Amino acid sequence: MKYTPWFIRAIVILLIIIVALTSCNQEKNEAKITIGEVTRSVFYAPEYVAVAQGFFEEEGLEVEIQTTAGGDKTMAALLAGSVDIALVGAETSIYVYQQGAEDPVINFAQLTQTDGTFLFARNAEGSFDWDQLNQSVFLGQRKGGMPQMAGEFTLNKHGIDPQKDLELIQNVDFANIASAFASGTGDYVQLFEPQASIFEQEGRGKVVASFGTESGHLPYTVFMTKQSYINDNKEMVQKFTNGLHKAQVWVDSHSAEEIAEVILPYFKDIDQSILVSSIHRYKEQGTYATDPIIDDEEWNNLLDVMSAAGELEQRVDSKAIVDNTYAEQAASVK
Numbered sequence: 269m270k271y272t273p274w275f276i277r278a279i280v281i282l283l284i285i286i287v288a289l290t291s292c293n294q295e296k297n298e299a300k301i302t303i304g305e306v307t308r309s310v311f312y313a314p315e316y317v318a319v320a321q322g323f324f325e326e327e328g329l330e331v332e333i334q335t336t337a338g339g340d341k342t343m344a345a346l347l348a349g350s351v352d353i354a355l356v357g358a359e360t361s362i363y364v365y366q367q368g369a370e371d372p373v374i375n376f377a378q379l380t381q382t383d384g385t386f387l388f389a390r391n392a393e394g395s396f397d398w399d400q401l402n403q404s405v406f407l408g409q410r411k412g413g414m415p416q417m418a419g420e421f422t423l424n425k426h427g428i429d430p431q432k433d434l435e436l437i438q439n440v441d442f443a444n445i446a447s448a449f450a451s452g453t454g455d456y457v458q459l460f461e462p463q464a465s466i467f468e469q470e471g472r473g474k475v476v477a478s479f480g481t482e483s484g485h486l487p488y489t490v491f492m493t494k495q496s497y498i499n500d501n502k503e504m505v506q507k508f509t510n511g512l513h514k515a516q517v518w519v520d521s522h523s524a525e526e527i528a529e530v531i532l533p534y535f536k537d538i539d540q541s542i543l544v545s546s547i548h549r550y551k552e553q554g555t556y557a558t559d560p561i562i563d564d565e566e567w568n569n570l571l572d573v574m575s576a577a578g579e580l581e582q583r584v585d586s587k588a589i590v591d592n593t594y595a596e597q598a599a600s601v602k
Contacts, residue, residue: 304351382480407454461546
């Protein structure tokens with residue numbers, strides 16, 4: 269069969285279009301990043317702002333957020349490659365490093381810089397004093413997790429031995445802590461927002477202290493990924509960090525009401541007034557980092573908190589598993 273020139277030209281044009289479309293699809297796939305977040309939380313407001321306000325999109329990235337429910341599950345997902353980047357406590361990267369990982373997990377951008385829990389008292393009449401916790405029943409967080417370590421660090425700072433001076437309950441799953449307190453367990457409980465604001469609204473007690481304020485600045489929640497991923501995707505990691513920093517600047521310069529309106533689609537089951545109250549409380553205590561840089565003072569405070577809780581085999585130099593290259597570049601752009 270003899271082909272005419274127009275037919276050949278049509279085939280060539282079709283092939284060019286197919287190659288072009290394939291190339292575009294490959295580029296689109298290469299620009300997609302999947303985040304595994306440890307939980308869905310108002311505590312992570314800048315993450316949702318970065319997506320909702322199009323800051324990642326401005327950098328040419330398509331970012332998908334998956335909630336992987338728990339630090340161990342989040343880290344497992346990262347190590348298995350089912351997510352590209354994990355948003356989880358920096359202590360998890362230290363645990364992996366202490367196990368001698370061949371492909372270490374690297375912290376490259378900080379999201380929150382204080383603990384996010386509050387001390388909630390069932391009976392909170394009059395002024396609060398930390399001595400009131402002596403001989404009380406304290407419903408705490410999971411052993412080895414940052415909330416519990418920051419909690420114990422704070423109690424020790426105020427002269428309270430959590431193992432001797434109170435009845436410490438640590439065998440309740442994270443997802444069930446609020447319901448356990450609501451059903452009558454504990455005189456005090458360690459709560460994240462918005463649960464603390466919800467309980468105040470329901471008349472179950474009130475927030476009497478902030479563990480974030482008490483335990484100081486530390487890289488509490490960090491975006492991290494495997495060293496191999498960074499080696500293969502340096503440009504994408506930089507673009508991701510750029511988008512995050514834009515969101516951090518936006519959050520810092522906007523009100524709790526404005527932030528709540530932007531992230532409301534991520535919290536459809538929460539009343540907007542509760543969302544505003546929660547964000548305001550976090551902004552007021554400086555929980556949201558204003559840049560993604562993890563500095564040495566914060567890192568060393570993290571190590572102090574972990575050491576006091578008996579969860580640190582040896583101090584880990586930040587240079588081993590922290591790479592501020594991308595954060596510093598992002599923060600330098602005005």
